Amino acid sequence: MIHPPILLRTISDLRANTASWHSEGLTVGMIPTMGALHDGHLALVTEARRRVDRIVATIFVNPAQFAPTEDFGAYPRTEASDVEMLAALGVEAVFAPAAREMYPEGHATTISVAGPALGLETDFRPHFFTGVATVVGKLLIGGFPDIAMFGEKDYQQLLVVRQMVADLHLPTEIVGLPTVREADGLALSSRNAYLSAEERRTAARLPAVLQQTATAIRSGTDAAEACATGRAALEAAGFRPDYLELRNSETLAAPIPCSSEPLRLLVAAWLGKTRLIDNIAV
Amino acid sequence: MIHPPILLRTISDLRANTASWHSEGLTVGMIPTMGALHDGHLALVTEARRRVDRIVATIFVNPAQFAPTEDFGAYPRTEASDVEMLAALGVEAVFAPAAREMYPEGHATTISVAGPALGLETDFRPHFFTGVATVVGKLLIGGFPDIAMFGEKDYQQLLVVRQMVADLHLPTEIVGLPTVREADGLALSSRNAYLSAEERRTAARLPAVLQQTATAIRSGTDAAEACATGRAALEAAGFRPDYLELRNSETLAAPIPCSSEPLRLLVAAWLGKTRLIDNIAV
Numbered sequence: 001m002i003h004p005p006i007l008l009r010t011i012s013d014l015r016a017n018t019a020s021w022h023s024e025g026l027t028v029g030m031i032p033t034m035g036a037l038h039d040g041h042l043a044l045v046t047e048a049r050r051r052v053d054r055i056v057a058t059i060f061v062n063p064a065q066f067a068p069t070e071d072f073g074a075y076p077r078t079e080a081s082d083v084e085m086l087a088a089l090g091v092e093a094v095f096a097p098a099a100r101e102m103y104p105e106g107h108a109t110t111i112s113v114a115g116p117a118l119g120l121e122t123d124f125r126p127h128f129f130t131g132v133a134t135v136v137g138k139l140l141i142g143g144f145p146d147i148a149m150f151g152e153k154d155y156q157q158l159l160v161v162r163q164m165v166a167d168l169h170l171p172t173e174i175v176g177l178p179t180v181r182e183a184d185g186l187a188l189s190s191r192n193a194y195l196s197a198e199e200r201r202t203a204a205r206l207p208a209v210l211q212q213t214a215t216a217i218r219s220g221t222d223a224a225e226a227c228a229t230g231r232a233a234l235e236a237a238g239f240r241p242d243y244l245e246l247r248n249s250e251t252l253a254a255p256i257p258c259s260s261e262p263l264r265l266l267v268a269a270w271l272g273k274t275r276l277i278d279n280i281a282v
Numbered sequence: 283m284i285h286p287p288i289l290l291r292t293i294s295d296l297r298a299n300t301a302s303w304h305s306e307g308l309t310v311g312m313i314p315t316m317g318a319l320h321d322g323h324l325a326l327v328t329e330a331r332r333r334v335d336r337i338v339a340t341i342f343v344n345p346a347q348f349a350p351t352e353d354f355g356a357y358p359r360t361e362a363s364d365v366e367m368l369a370a371l372g373v374e375a376v377f378a379p380a381a382r383e384m385y386p387e388g389h390a391t392t393i394s395v396a397g398p399a400l401g402l403e404t405d406f407r408p409h410f411f412t413g414v415a416t417v418v419g420k421l422l423i424g425g426f427p428d429i430a431m432f433g434e435k436d437y438q439q440l441l442v443v444r445q446m447v448a449d450l451h452l453p454t455e456i457v458g459l460p461t462v463r464e465a466d467g468l469a470l471s472s473r474n475a476y477l478s479a480e481e482r483r484t485a486a487r488l489p490a491v492l493q494q495t496a497t498a499i500r501s502g503t504d505a506a507e508a509c510a511t512g513r514a515a516l517e518a519a520g521f522r523p524d525y526l527e528l529r530n531s532e533t534l535a536a537p538i539p540c541s542s543e544p545l546r547l548l549v550a551a552w553l554g555k556t557r558l559i560d561n562i563a564v
Contacts, residue, residue: 011451106533108397109415109449115390133391141423142451167391169293169424251388 005086006093008056011102011142014095017056018143026053030145030172032136035059035096036076036190037085040180044149045089047177051147056093057086058139063099064110065131076193095143102138111137111168116159116252120266121277124242132157133164140170148172153179153187155266155279159252179278181207187278194274203271205237206278209244214265214282217246223255230267239269249281287368288375290338293384293424296377299338300425308335312427312454314418317341317378318358318472319367322462326431327371329459333429338375339368340421345381346392347413358475377425384420393419393450398441398534402548403559406524414439415446422452430454435461435469437548437561441534461560463489469560476556485553487519488560491526496547496564499528505537512549521551531563 008014018028029052031044041057048055059082066072083094110130117129140148150158158176165174179187185207186192186200195203213230217223223246234241248255249264263282268275290296300310311334313326323339330337341364348354365376392412399411422430432440440458447456461469467489468474468482477485495512499505505528516523530537531546545564550557 015451015453106397106445107449108395108399109446110394110396111450112392112394113390114392115388117390138450163388164391167389168393168420169297171297 002087003090003092005057005083005091007083008093008095009097009101011097011138014056014143017093018145021054022144027147028052028054028056028143028145030139030143030148031055031057031091032139032148032150033057033059033082034061034075034190035082036078036193037082038180038188038190038192040151040153040188042085042089043180044151044177045086045091047175048147048149049090051175052145054093055091056095056143056145057091058143059083059094059096060102060135060139062102062131062135064103064134065128067125067127070125071191071194074194076190095139102135110134111164113160113164113167115163116156117163118252120243120245120247120252121156121268124268129157129160133160136161137164137168137170140165140172145172147175149175149177151179152176153189153278155264156252159250185211187276189276191274191276195271199271199274202238203276205234206239206267206269206271206276207280209233209237210265210267210278210280213244214280217263217265217282227265234267234269239271242268242270242275244269246282284369285372285374287339287365287373289365290375290377291379291383293379293420296338296425299375300427303336304426309429310334310336310338310425310427312421312425312430313337313339313373314421314430314432315339315341315364316343316357316472317364318360318475319364320462320470320472320474322433322435322470324367324371325462326433326459327368327373329457330429330431331372333457334427336375337373338377338425338427339373340425341365341376341378342384342417342421344384344413344417346385346416347410349407349409352407353473353476356476358472377421384417392416393446395442395446395449397445398438399445400534402525402527402529402534403438403550406550411439411442415442418443419446419450419452422447422454427454429457431457431459433461434458435471435560437546438534441532467493469558471558473556473558477553481553481556484520485558487516488521488549488551488553488558489562491515491519492547492549492560492562495526496562499545499547499564509547516549516551521553524550524552524557526551528564 029048111133184204216226244267249262266279268277311330393415466486498508526549531544548561550559
């Protein structure tokens, strides 16, 4: 028999719920999501299950991380089926607040991160990481979990959250998990639902070009040249790339030539009206 | 016999210290200061003593709230005598971190507040409240006190901190206490130490003009006219006023004419090389 998760709607209930678990000596993991759950999210639940005694998933389509021109209104909202999926995995609580609970009248505070937030996504979505850092900060302060889980698909976001948690001394360990992919390599994303059947077939070229570019860099091709080749391949396939860049995988700083630092290749590209992102270790 | 306070130098020691008190069921009050303590700070300690079981005072001259042109280097640093004064009042712990503990290499996160931070100080010190909100946020998250004490002398700062604490759901009650004044009315401030003997005599005109302006407004003089008269009186006394303004005392919004909202009169003015601020209820 499946127990439905406790449904929490206010920060104060979220906090009371965690405090009650902590008072029983139980550890707590948080999985912040915007809903529209897929197997990538569910992998976070499965790993959290291994690590902590109780899991709270959060479902909140955060208006602060969308620009007025972006897809806030169109973003898929599937709370009932999301809660069912979480129930099936034994998640104990779901925090799904209304926008006015997270941003009441007069709300005036934002959390901003520089460092890993500079460049890449920020060049194209300048509001994005301040929206993410603010809402994740509010969730982590509200729920005080022992760990919080994020997917590496949003690699820059993972590093931004880690930086914020370190700088603000939040008592939560940030756990990043590998990207979950379809059979043809496409990274799972709630936004894949926007793709037409034809676009969905083309979309598999994105991880393929990432892999080819990484292979070229590993075999000694100059990174700038390999990335230019990769962008041209994406354009030839029908994408409009925002960026395809090689960065230090811990700081996201531009790589120092001939150093042995760990590297990550990150891409964002439009396919029709859908913007896809992906990244891999080099 | 006076017990010296525990001297804490790292956020992790600050947190462990509070956690240990909390685990004994004791309540904790924090008094964030930049040191150079005066009777205004000590009034915060005395009131905290009435409210909580254990007190931690913090001493940190926060570089993030000074512009490069400001008095960060000159700001008085008197840690040994500060700690003695706190010891005499029975303060149990002092958190006095080095700058590199609060802002280690690569620190990249800031907390910003709009709302009550708009205008007034921000028009003249645009960096100031982001510096304050960031460091106070870090202190409150680091120490998780039950209450934190602030003086009304920095009235806009008090409202900014309250807004941040509400927006981030920090589990700390912010307590504001009335300004402590010299016999001639001058608000106590660490920066009064910068005044020459002659400037010190002139400085008493600042609260006097505030009172005259408030009296004029209460007796029906148009606020804009009363403030213009007040600014002229300050200039005649040798001040260079940054602002003298009437605001809603809860939001710091411009007052709505003929409403019965609570009002606060706030002033900032230079006397020689020293910038003084003050405020009173109208």
